[in-house]
Amino acid sequence: MMKTRPERQIELLGTDPSLLALESRLRRGWIKDEEFFRSVERLYRIKVKSLGLDPEGELPLFSIPEDFGDPATGILVGRPVHGELAMPPLHLPLDDLTISHVQCSGKTRVGKSFQIAHLASQVCRQQPHRGFLFYDIQGELCSILANLVHPEKLLWIPVEDYWKNPLQDLHEHGLDKAIGFFKRALLESVFIGDATVNLFEQLVRHRCTAEMLSALGPPILEEILVSARHLAGVGRTFARKVVEYQNSLVNILGNLSLNLGCVYNQPITRGFGFRDFEGRVVVIDLSALKDPIALKFFITKELLELTLYAETQHAPMTVVLDEMHRFAPLEKRYGQYSSPILIDAVKTLLKFDVNFWYAEQNPGMMVSPAIFANTGTHFVFRLPNVKDRWPVLNAINISDREQEAAVGILERQHCLVFSEWLGAAVLIKTPDLDIRDLRGEARQTLLPKVRAFQERFLAEHGVRLERGRSRPDSVGAAPTVQDSMKKRIVEHRLEAPLSGITDTYAAAGVSPDKGRQYVTDLVEVGWLEGPENMPGPGSGPKARSCYVATERGCKALDLDWPRGKLPGKGSLKSRLAMKMIGLHFERKGAPVRYEHTLTTPLANKSADVAVLEPDGSVTAYEYQNSNSHLVENIRRNALAGFVRTVVVCQNASSLARARKLIERELEPELLEQVSLATLKEFAG
Numbered sequence: 310m311m312k313t314r315p316e317r318q319i320e321l322l323g324t325d326p327s328l329l330a331l332e333s334r335l336r337r338g339w340i341k342d343e344e345f346f347r348s349v350e351r352l353y354r355i356k357v358k359s360l361g362l363d364p365e366g367e368l369p370l371f372s373i374p375e376d377f378g379d380p381a382t383g384i385l386v387g388r389p390v391h392g393e394l395a396m397p398p399l400h401l402p403l404d405d406l407t408i409s410h411v412q413c414s415g416k417t418r419v420g421k422s423f424q425i426a427h428l429a430s431q432v433c434r435q436q437p438h439r440g441f442l443f444y445d446i447q448g449e450l451c452s453i454l455a456n457l458v459h460p461e462k463l464l465w466i467p468v469e470d471y472w473k474n475p476l477q478d479l480h481e482h483g484l485d486k487a488i489g490f491f492k493r494a495l496l497e498s499v500f501i502g503d504a505t506v507n508l509f510e511q512l513v514r515h516r517c518t519a520e521m522l523s524a525l526g527p528p529i530l531e532e533i534l535v536s537a538r539h540l541a542g543v544g545r546t547f548a549r550k551v552v553e554y555q556n557s558l559v560n561i562l563g564n565l566s567l568n569l570g571c572v573y574n575q576p577i578t579r580g581f582g583f584r585d586f587e588g589r590v591v592v593i594d595l596s597a598l599k600d601p602i603a604l605k606f607f608i609t610k611e612l613l614e615l616t617l618y619a620e621t622q623h624a625p626m627t628v629v630l631d632e633m634h635r636f637a638p639l640e641k642r643y644g645q646y647s648s649p650i651l652i653d654a655v656k657t658l659l660k661f662d663v664n665f666w667y668a669e670q671n672p673g674m675m676v677s678p679a680i681f682a683n684t685g686t687h688f689v690f691r692l693p694n695v696k697d698r699w700p701v702l703n704a705i706n707i708s709d710r711e712q713e714a715a716v717g718i719l720e721r722q723h724c725l726v727f728s729e730w731l732g733a734a735v736l737i738k739t740p741d742l743d744i745r746d747l748r749g750e751a752r753q754t755l756l757p758k759v760r761a762f763q764e765r766f767l768a769e770h771g772v773r774l775e776r777g778r779s780r781p782d783s784v785g786a787a788p789t790v791q792d793s794m795k796k797r798i799v800e801h802r803l804e805a806p807l808s809g810i811t812d813t814y815a816a817a818g819v820s821p822d823k824g825r826q827y828v829t830d831l832v833e834v835g836w837l838e839g840p841e842n843m844p845g846p847g848s849g850p851k852a853r854s855c856y857v858a859t860e861r862g863c864k865a866l867d868l869d870w871p872r873g874k875l876p877g878k879g880s881l882k883s884r885l886a887m888k889m890i891g892l893h894f895e896r897k898g899a900p901v902r903y904e905h906t907l908t909t910p911l912a913n914k915s916a917d918v919a920v921l922e923p924d925g926s927v928t929a930y931e932y933q934n935s936n937s938h939l940v941e942n943i944r945r946n947a948l949a950g951f952v953r954t955v956v957v958c959q960n961a962s963s964l965a966r967a968r969k970l971i972e973r974e975l976e977p978e979l980l981e982q983v984s985l986a987t988l989k990e991f992a993g
Contacts, residue, residue, distance in 0.1 A: 415690025836862025
């Protein structure tokens with residue numbers, strides 16, 4: 310319901326002392342309603358005449374400030390708008406932006422980002438020790454802030470350069486708290502059960518023994534993922550439920566490693582921390598991070614680390630969240646449920662000198678009411694959607710339909726500002742800023758500062774940055790005996806991936822007991838892959854436990870990865886089988902090609918191993934670990950020009966199943982071009 314003229318006049322007079330005296334006399338019955346309204350009209354006329362407004366004209370929709378603030382100590386937010394009247398600039402007290410949370414809402418391209426950047430530049434000049442941390446979804450804030458903040462104070466970090474160790478907080482706060490926060494981040498960011506994250510805890514505790522922490526530091530995300538993939542006993546002694554938990558954990562860690570590997574897979578013990586941002590204006594550019602689950606995990610983990618930082622002695626910090634709904638959507642249909650971590654941070658961190666500024670296009674549909682309830686200062690730009698206007702205007706005590714409708718058609722750079730100091734919403738026009746796109750200039754100026762941080766992180770872990778990549782430092786402390794032994798083990802596995810692990814212990818000069826410990830460590834950090842049981846030479850069911858050097862291990866130990874890389878792109882078993890078949894024929898002097906392709910007008914087909922026969926024909930050797938696509942592959946080999954196909958099976962029972970399938974489904978004329986063998990026949 311629209312307000313009457315007297316009601317609007319009372320609202321516009323606000324806390325005028327004469328009005329308060331009239332209201333007191335009315336409540337006590339000393340004057341009647343008619344006398345009260347006449348006095349209100351008189352006070353209103355005096356008020357608007359002093360401001361140069363026409364008392365007979367339409368009443369302003371929004372309040373007129375009684376105090377325009379102190380230009381010397383306040384923060385310029387804009388100039389109040391009342392028709393053509395030139396009003397003085399409005400300055401909010403610094404406290405309204407530093408000891409309360411600030412909400413900036415409005416549709417896209419109305420000036421939210423410009424206003425936030427302008428306010429931040431003023432606050433950081435008034436409080437040079439305050440840190441500003443922007444989480445930028447759109448990737449636009451750095452180019453704006455570069456116009457307003459001195460380059461020495463500004464730090465821009467693309468997400469791929471925002472290096473952190475996922476468990477780096479254990480250095481200051483202990484392993485229990487570090488694991489607990491990581492588990493909570495997993496639980497809050499995705500739909501994953503308690504049993505699954507408990508399995509994660511077991512993996513981390515197994516890896517984070519005192520000895521391994523002192524030698525290798527906390528594990529990176531990729532190492533944790535490798536451990537999850539190679540749980541001992543899967544398929545033999547593990548219960549079915551545990552296998553399900555393992556698969557769930559591998560899926561979520563794989564997602565995070567794929568999307569956040571640039572952040573959490575660097576060879577560092579400690580990376581960026583909030584203490585590095587004190588007194589700076591920092592923009593973390595998240596525009597390259599598209600996956601919503603990875604983004605939710607990243608922000609949740611950041612907020613949990615922020616709570617640890619806030620509990621210590623620190624400089625004041627302002628955290629700015631652009632596009633609020635990307636971090637804490639209100640309903641499941643918009644992504645995930647509202648994040649309790651963010652709501653807890655908004656409720657509790659203010660008393661630790663950490664406040665939040667957040668911007669949102671659809672506040673009514675996306676932002677939790679609990680966040681509105683803890684926000685002290687609002688900037689409300691154009692909100693065409695009624696569902697968006699209602700919770701925002703309700704938070705700043707505006708309920709008149711005419712006023713609500715006006716917010717839906719505000720011009721660009723026009724907004725309502727509300728704070729406890731103002732006591733009422735005031736319509737302002739934000740300042741005109743001379744903003745140029747300085748993204749390119751900022752990149753050239755700011756990226757070297759990020760590289761300096763990364764050099765520091767790598768130096769603490771004994772590696773250095775060269776041409777954008779890290780490698781072991783060739784100059785520095787001599788390697789330990791354990792490091793030398795581990796390098797020998799990886800080097801032997803690179804040269805002889807089909808040899809038994811006992812041969813590796815002998816070649817490295819290490820006892821089997823110590824060797825097993827070293828191999829376990831190397832598998833957990835991702836420098837070795839395995840084991841896989843491969844058939845050994847001779848009669849009987851002899852087998853070898855085979856481990857293979859990984860690309861990461863070779864780069865970390867400065868070994869020649871391309872020379873020892875296994876052929877093929879399949880599973881470890883398939884790649885070892887291809888290597889075994891190829892070596893069998895190389896020892897006989899036959900030309901061998903891996904993943905070799907033949908092409909005819911009828912088909913194009915590559916074989917696992919292709920062997921050139923003396924008559925010039927080519928035979929395809931296909932390792933078959935299942936019968937899916939077996940018949941189709943044989944037919945395509947024939948059409949592509951392979952004169953013969955040899956199906957190599959894992960053992961005699963799988964060979965019998967393959968033979969039965971081929972004889973049942975393959976055409977008689979093709980049966981003559983197919984033979985079968987077991988992998989044991991190629992063991993040398």
